[in-house]
Amino acid sequence: MGRSVQNTAFSRRTVLKAGAAAAAVTTTLPFAVPSILRAQTPVVKIGILQPVTGALAHDGDLGRAGAEMAINEINAAGGIKSLGGAKLEMLFGDARSTPEAGTQEVERMQAEGVSAIVGGFASPICLAASQAAARYDLPYLVDVGVSDQIMARGLTNTFRFSPGFGKVTQVALDNLTALNERAGKPGRTVVLVHEDGLFGSGLAKLLQAELPKRGFEVLETIAHPTPARDMSNVALRIRSLNPDLVIPSNYYGEFVLLARTMQQQRIKPKGIYAILGGAASNGRFVKEFPQAAQNVIDCNHWHDPKNPKALALRKAVEGQGKSFAYNVSLNYSNVLLLADAIERAASTDRKKIIEALNASTFAGHIMPYGPTKFVNGQNEGATPINTQIQGEDIKVIFPDAFAEAKANFPAA
Amino acid sequence: MYSPQIILEAALNGLMTGAVYALIALGLTLIYGVLHIINFAHGALLTCAMFAVWIAWAWLGMDPYLAILPLVPLMFVLGYGLQRFVIGPASHGDDGNILLVTLGLSIVLENLLLAVFQSDTRTLDTDYSFQVVALGPLLLSYPRLIGLGVAVVVTGLLWLVLNRTDTGKAIRAVAKEKLGANLVGIDVPHVYAVTFGLGCACLAVAAGLLMPTFYVNPRIGGAFVLVAFTVVVLGGMGSLPGALLGGLFIGVVESLCGLFLGDSLGQIGIFLIFIAVLLVRPTGLFGAKA
Numbered sequence: 110m111g112r113s114v115q116n117t118a119f120s121r122r123t124v125l126k127a128g129a130a131a132a133a134v135t136t137t138l139p140f141a142v143p144s145i146l147r148a149q150t151p152v153v154k155i156g157i158l159q160p161v162t163g164a165l166a167h168d169g170d171l172g173r174a175g176a177e178m179a180i181n182e183i184n185a186a187g188g189i190k191s192l193g194g195a196k197l198e199m200l201f202g203d204a205r206s207t208p209e210a211g212t213q214e215v216e217r218m219q220a221e222g223v224s225a226i227v228g229g230f231a232s233p234i235c236l237a238a239s240q241a242a243a244r245y246d247l248p249y250l251v252d253v254g255v256s257d258q259i260m261a262r263g264l265t266n267t268f269r270f271s272p273g274f275g276k277v278t279q280v281a282l283d284n285l286t287a288l289n290e291r292a293g294k295p296g297r298t299v300v301l302v303h304e305d306g307l308f309g310s311g312l313a314k315l316l317q318a319e320l321p322k323r324g325f326e327v328l329e330t331i332a333h334p335t336p337a338r339d340m341s342n343v344a345l346r347i348r349s350l351n352p353d354l355v356i357p358s359n360y361y362g363e364f365v366l367l368a369r370t371m372q373q374q375r376i377k378p379k380g381i382y383a384i385l386g387g388a389a390s391n392g393r394f395v396k397e398f399p400q401a402a403q404n405v406i407d408c409n410h411w412h413d414p415k416n417p418k419a420l421a422l423r424k425a426v427e428g429q430g431k432s433f434a435y436n437v438s439l440n441y442s443n444v445l446l447l448a449d450a451i452e453r454a455a456s457t458d459r460k461k462i463i464e465a466l467n468a469s470t471f472a473g474h475i476m477p478y479g480p481t482k483f484v485n486g487q488n489e490g491a492t493p494i495n496t497q498i499q500g501e502d503i504k505v506i507f508p509d510a511f512a513e514a515k516a517n518f519p520a521a
Numbered sequence: 522m523y524s525p526q527i528i529l530e531a532a533l534n535g536l537m538t539g540a541v542y543a544l545i546a547l548g549l550t551l552i553y554g555v556l557h558i559i560n561f562a563h564g565a566l567l568t569c570a571m572f573a574v575w576i577a578w579a580w581l582g583m584d585p586y587l588a589i590l591p592l593v594p595l596m597f598v599l600g601y602g603l604q605r606f607v608i609g610p611a612s613h614g615d616d617g618n619i620l621l622v623t624l625g626l627s628i629v630l631e632n633l634l635l636a637v638f639q640s641d642t643r644t645l646d647t648d649y650s651f652q653v654v655a656l657g658p659l660l661l662s663y664p665r666l667i668g669l670g671v672a673v674v675v676t677g678l679l680w681l682v683l684n685r686t687d688t689g690k691a692i693r694a695v696a697k698e699k700l701g702a703n704l705v706g707i708d709v710p711h712v713y714a715v716t717f718g719l720g721c722a723c724l725a726v727a728a729g730l731l732m733p734t735f736y737v738n739p740r741i742g743g744a745f746v747l748v749a750f751t752v753v754v755l756g757g758m759g760s761l762p763g764a765l766l767g768g769l770f771i772g773v774v775e776s777l778c779g780l781f782l783g784d785s786l787g788q789i790g791i792f793l794i795f796i797a798v799l800l801v802r803p804t805g806l807f808g809a810k811a
Contacts, residue, residue: 333784
């Protein structure tokens with residue numbers, strides 16, 4: 110009995126020793142391996158943060174595709190030349206559709222030594238992730254998050270290449286007024302349908318105040334929860350009010366449900382004009398429900414349809430069997446913008462990259478923005494444009510400089 | 522404020538949604554009536570059935586209505602097994618234990634679904650999901666009309682099973698007098714398990730009727746079961762016609778409240794009724810005196 114106890118104690122000790130030896134090997138190895146690698150091809154690590162699981166999984170997947178394509182393109186063209194042709198290495202983090210997970214991934218990226226982070230998608234994730242990155246002076250490029258709060262905090266590490274909420278709504282109203290006047294003012298009465306969270310309620314309140322100033326009459330504002338089980342009541346109310354225009358502000362699932370229920374109930378307003386519509390400029394909606402999607406207008410992020418690089422990107426994404434959406438273009442452009450800044454900084458030093466971003470006049474992107482100019486982190490030239498679902502495609506209809514097709518308004 | 526036609530349409534919409542509430546409540550009230558327990562796992566079992574319908578559609582390409590046929594016996598067996606081998610033995614004859622066992626079961630089921638399917642919301646699409654039947658000027662949703670019809674038929678069938686078959690007689694005997702039924706040779710644990718299985722089979726039908734127009738995620742069952750509890754209390758605990766009429770009534774109330782108060786507040790009406798029934802007529806519309 111005594112012997113056997115001794116035996117186990119002994120064997121445990123050997124195991125411990127072996128474990129320590131193994132640990133020593135694994136800790137020495139990482140020191141050895143990267144130094145060899147570094148001698149061959151220098152690498153710049155950039156963090157790509159997207160929600161690829163959870164409620165936003167579909168969007169995050171497209172964002173990642175856009176970023177990946179830009180990285181591959183830059184590497185294929187010789188990498189960062191001022192750093193001896195350093196290749197960009199993507200360090201991917203799954204934000205799992207929550208701000209908490211986004212923050213965790215930023216910490217991990219920081220620990221693994223990224224030079225900058227691109228992404229976030231949803232405003233709450235962007236808010237939390239950029240804040241976490243700010244603690245390390247880690248440059249953070251917001252890909253989509255429109256909340257005005259993101260840029261109002263004065264974080265010197267945070268940049269937004271795309272337009273914010275205030276800018277989008279102002280342009281959306283200007284463009285709606287212009288489109289309506291051009292068509293001989295067919296739209297006069299409006300029903301607003303919005304989700305009852307921060308995004309939808311905020312937008313509805315703003316529209317209620319602004320639309321009457323531009324000659325529109327808001328007949329009613331209808332709120333619904335997210336997720337909504339059923340849109341029959343909303344559709345019935347729209348039918349009884351019979352407005353010229355329906356302006357929805359909600360997320361993908363509810364927008365699709367509303368559009369399909371309106372189609373079911375044979376409600377045909379002169380126009381459905383979405384602002385930052387959850388589905389109105391999403392290829393998946395067009396592909397899955399072409400009839401319900403017909404003639405829906407959106408004022409949203411969209412690439413410049415006359416830019417050959419944008420067309421090539423869209424073809425490549427659709428070639429992978431994915432449906433195209435604006436966040437592909439935005440992530441693609443953001444990575445190009447970041448690579449340009451690293452190129453000019455000629456360094457992976459975070460302060461130098463931030464300086465280079467602040468001085469950026471990058472125009473090699475695919476958005477309808479013109480040269481980049483950051484003021485307090487916000488790209489001043491950023492603007493949304495109007496798209497309309499026509500046939501099986503999403504076409505830019507306004508402003509004229511970018512339009513591919515004529516607006517079908519009032520809808521025939 | 523609204524034209525009578527719109528109000529009528531909203532009421533009919535509610536009636537059709539209410540039919541599905543009734544089916545869910547039917548299982549709940551049956552289990553209560555016989556086993557005298559409140560089955561907290563009812564919602565999680567509904568979620569399981571909805572996922573099963575979704576899987577049948579997504580992986581096997583099976584129509585959701587067709588999926589009801591194999592799913593009914595499957596859910597019956599699942600329910601039978603749960604009561605016979607888990608809930609029954611674990612309760613040791615104490616009703617308080619059963620309450621906790623079913624609550625625990627619901628947590629286990631929900632988290633299993635969460636682990637397997639994540640929290641994503643899933644939908645399926647059929648050609649008829651958004652079809653309408655024109656009834657004069659009224660446009661009625663085709664899948665919901667089917668839901669109403671099937672719910673009424675299933676309630677009728679269940680009533681026939683209980684009143685015209687030997688198993689039904691045994692179930693009623695156990696419900697009325699457990700000890701007496703045991704004395705005349707009825708296998709009480711078996712009857713309990715059959716009842717639980719029937720309750721689960723109702724959920725299979727409800728899941729198949731819901732999926733063409735609805736979505737599923739691992740937490741969806743809770744929303745329905747809260748409403749079903751209200752229906753059971755309104756109709757009278759353990760009463761089948763009470764569950765059917767209560768379900769239809771609650772559906773109409775929800776729909777009209779949604780129309781007049783907005784969808785964010787639509788459910789207020791249901792829970793006001795719940796409280797009012799508890800205050801004024803605690804036995805419900807068809808309930809026997811406790």
